[in-house]
Structures are given as C-alpha cells and as structure tokens.
Amino acid sequence: MADDKFFDLEIITPDRIFWKGQASMLELNTSEGQVGIYKRHIPMTMILAPGVMTIHLEGENKEAAVHAGFIEILPDKISVMAEIAEWPEEIDENRAREAEQRAERRLQAHDPRIDTSRAEVALKKALVRLELSKMK
Amino acid sequence: MASMRDIKRRRNSIASTQQITKAMKLVSTVKLQKTKARAERSKPYFDKMYSTVTSMLAKSGTINHPYLKANKSAKKAVILITSNRGLAGGYNSNVIKLVTGSELEPEEVVLFAVGNKGKEYFQKRNYRIEKEYPEVIENPMFTDAKEICDEVLRLFSAGEIGEIYLAYTYFKNTVVHEPQLLKLLPVEVREEDLAAAREKAADHTLMNYEPEEEEALDVIIPKYMTSIIYGALVEAVASENGARMQAMDSATSNAEEMIDKLTLQYNRARQGSITQELTEIIAGANAIS
Numbered sequence: 001m002a003d004d005k006f007f008d009l010e011i012i013t014p015d016r017i018f019w020k021g022q023a024s025m026l027e028l029n030t031s032e033g034q035v036g037i038y039k040r041h042i043p044m045t046m047i048l049a050p051g052v053m054t055i056h057l058e059g060e061n062k063e064a065a066v067h068a069g070f071i072e073i074l075p076d077k078i079s080v081m082a083e084i085a086e087w088p089e090e091i092d093e094n095r096a097r098e099a100e101q102r103a104e105r106r107l108q109a110h111d112p113r114i115d116t117s118r119a120e121v122a123l124k125k126a127l128v129r130l131e132l133s134k135m136k
Numbered sequence: 137m138a139s140m141r142d143i144k145r146r147r148n149s150i151a152s153t154q155q156i157t158k159a160m161k162l163v164s165t166v167k168l169q170k171t172k173a174r175a176e177r178s179k180p181y182f183d184k185m186y187s188t189v190t191s192m193l194a195k196s197g198t199i200n201h202p203y204l205k206a207n208k209s210a211k212k213a214v215i216l217i218t219s220n221r222g223l224a225g226g227y228n229s230n231v232i233k234l235v236t237g238s239e240l241e242p243e244e245v246v247l248f249a250v251g252n253k254g255k256e257y258f259q260k261r262n263y264r265i266e267k268e269y270p271e272v273i274e275n276p277m278f279t280d281a282k283e284i285c286d287e288v289l290r291l292f293s294a295g296e297i298g299e300i301y302l303a304y305t306y307f308k309n310t311v312v313h314e315p316q317l318l319k320l321l322p323v324e325v326r327e328e329d330l331a332a333a334r335e336k337a338a339d340h341t342l343m344n345y346e347p348e349e350e351e352a353l354d355v356i357i358p359k360y361m362t363s364i365i366y367g368a369l370v371e372a373v374a375s376e377n378g379a380r381m382q383a384m385d386s387a388t389s390n391a392e393e394m395i396d397k398l399t400l401q402y403n404r405a406r407q408g409s410i411t412q413e414l415t416e417i418i419a420g421a422n423a424i425s
Contacts, residue, residue, distance in 0.1 A: 012181045044344040
C-alpha cells in the first residue's frame with residue numbers, strides 16, 4: 001500500500017487555513033528541539049518554537065516559516081496551530097533584514113527601558129524569515 | 137395646519153437625512169462583507185483551540201494549575217468590546233446592558249475597554265478603567281489580542297484580579313448578533329463538551345505532553361485566551377457593521393415613510409390654499425356685481 005505512509009495534516013493560523021492535505025512527514029522546531037513526525041506517532045501535544053517547517057509530500061517538499069503556537073499529534077492526523085505561518089514567497093527579505101538589525105541593536109543597547117525578551121523574539125523571527133528566504 | 141413652506145422645508149430636511157442613512161447603509165454593507173469573511177476565516181483556528189483545551193481539561197482533572205483556579209482577589213477583569221462610533225442601533229447598549237445587568241458588582245469590576253462607546257459609558261459611572269484600546273476595533277490584529285491578553289494575565293498572575301470575563305457581540309449570522317459574557321479565567325468550558333471529550337478520551341490512547349502537562353498548560357492557556365479575544369474582536373467588528381446596516385436600513389425606510397406622509401400633507405395644503413383663493417375671488421366678484 002503506497003499511500004499507507006500519508007497522514008492528514010492541517011496547519012491553521014488565526015487568519016486562514018494555511019495548508020491542508022496529505023503528507024508523509026513533517027519536520028519542525030519545538031520547544032524541546034527539532035522533531036520529524038511520521039504516521040502512527042503516539043498522541044502528543046508539543047509547543048512550537050520559531051523555525052522553518054518542512055512538509056514532505058509525494059516527491060517534493062514544502063517549506064514554511066512558523067512562529068509560536070502548538071502542535072497536536074494523533075496517529076493519523078496532525079494539527080499545527082501556528083500564530084503566524086508564511087510561505088517563502090510571502091516573506092519580504094529586505095524587511096526581515098531590517099528587523100534583524102533593529103532587534104540586534106536593541107539587544108546590544110542594554111537599555112533598561114527595552115524589553116529584551118521581546119527583542120529576542122523579534123530577532124528569532126527575523127532570522128527564521130531570512131533563513132527561509134534564502135531557500136527560495 | 138402647518139403652512140406649505142414649513143411642510144416643504146421639513147420634507148427636504150428628511151430627504152437629505154435619508155441620503156446620509158442610505159450612504160451609511162451602503163458603506164456598512166461593504167464593510168460587513170469584508171469583516172464577515174474575516175470572522176469566518178478565523179473560526180477554524182478558534183474551534184480547534186477550543187477542542188484542544190477541552191480535551192486537555194477533560195484529562196487533567198487532577199492538575200493543579202493557577203490558570204484553572206480563581207485567585208483570592210475579589211476584583212474581576214472585564215474585557216469590554218464595543219465600537220468607536222454610534223448609529224448602530226442597539227449594538228453598543230446591548231453589550232453594556234449585559235455587563236450592568238450581570239451579577240458583577242460595580243466596585244469589583246476592572247475594565248479593559250476596547251472601543252470608545254463602552255468606555256465613555258462606564259467612565260461616567262465611575263467604574264475603574266484599567267486600560268483602553270480605542271484604535272484596536274478599527275482593524276483588529278492578532279498582536280492586539282495578544283497585547284490585551286498579556287496585560288490581563290500579568291494582573292491575574294500578580295494576584296490583582298481574581299477572574300477574567302469577556303463581553304462582546306457574537307456574530308451568529310448577518311441578521312442575528314448576540315451579546316455574550318464569557319468567563320475566560322479560570323478556564324471554563326461547557327459541561328457537555330467536557331463530557332464528550334471525556335468519552336472520546338476513554339477510547340483513545342492517552343495524550344502525551346512535551347514539555348510536561350503543567351508547562352504545556354502555561355503556554356497553551358494564554359494562547360487559548362488570545363485566540364478567544366481575537367475571535368471576539370473580529371466577530372464584534374462584523375456584528376457592529378451588521379447592526380449598523382440594519383439600523384440604517386430601517387432609518388432609510390422610516391424616512392421614506394415620513395416623506396410620503398409629508399408629500400400627502402403638502403399636496404393637501406396646496407389644494408386647500410387654491411380652494412381658498414378661488415373662494416375669495418368668487419366672493420369678491422360677487423360683491424362687485
């Protein structure tokens with residue numbers, strides 16, 4: 001059975017259903033590290049970390065950036081609840097580079113008024129976007 | 137009977153009011169289409185979030201987590217979502233009535249007001265308004281919901297507030313909008329959903345959590361709240377435009393009715409004055425001959 005390895009995958013963001021379909025493997029970053037999930041995984045809920053997500057399809061791979069959210073794994077179905085998800089073509093490379101610079105400057109300034117954890121999140125987001133835009 | 141000139145003036149002024157209400161109706165119809173589509177797009181995320189949290193709670197009856205219990209504080213935060221502009225029928229007052237008519241005491245309410253109308257009402261009545269977000273309602277974004285949620289949770293964790301409520305207008309369909317008061321924290325889901333989730337959990341293998349359940353709840357519950365707040369924001373905007381469209385529609389048809397009535401009155405007055413003039417001329421002619 002060729003299609004035995006495929007599971008249902010849905011990626012949902014607050015604004016839209018980002019992607020829905022059948023995939024053979026899903027790679028992504030979680031708070032505990034990088035994981036790759038195949039069909040018939042034990043049921044599990046994990047927290048997403050910002051990173052590039054790779055969806056393995058029949059003969060091709062799709063990449064997307066996801067930032068924050070969680071993922072629910074059932075043996076034959078995976079739901080990714082991402083707060084933000086973007087395809088490579090949706091990313092504005094210049095903007096991401098600017099954001100990276102801005103965040104880095106903020107972190108280096110050591111200004112007590114600046115929320116460092118927020119700047120760190122901004123920096124991570126920018127880095128993920130840049131990484132993905134290079135894959136285009 | 138009013139003079140012809142008075143009637144005419146009144147009719148003209150109603151006609152120009154009607155033009156305004158007609159234009160407003162058209163504008164809100166277009167806005168409704170847009171906001172309605174947006175509310176529908178955010179539904180799957182919200183529904184999934186709700187079912188995830190429900191199934192987590194169903195299995196985690198024993199979990200002792202601060203987000204699942206009321207704080208000691210008697211203060212209750214209410215996130216109030218109203219519009220910035222009026223002329224939307226009962227839209228704003230229905231949400232306000234929901235808060236004033238509930239068992240929440242004015243002294244214990246801490247308001248987070250999204251939209252000006254609700255804020256103005258409660259400000260006049262000396263409620264405590266902790267924060268206001270007037271510009272958010274124009275075009276709600278997910279980051280706005282996050283900001284509100286972070287602020288409320290910060291106060292909750294600091295023990296300054298004991299419970300969190302959300303008052304908004306649920307967009308059922310284009311004509312039905314229901315004001316709702318939801319309890320956000322401590323997390324509460326509908327009893328029947330919880331029972332259904334328990335049943336489902338019984339024949340499913342146990343859900344695992346990575347990181348540990350309690351840590352996962354720490355992350356997932358704020359996300360759940362953010363998604364509810366975001367969903368409420370987009371639905372409230374859709375409801376607002378729906379309510380305004382209805383209000384303007386009935387205003388336009390009321391104006392139409394008034395114009396018809398005044399036209400009839402005007403014609404009657406015109407006829408009356410002609411009859412009177414004729415009678416006077418005939419009477420004058422008779423007097424001469």
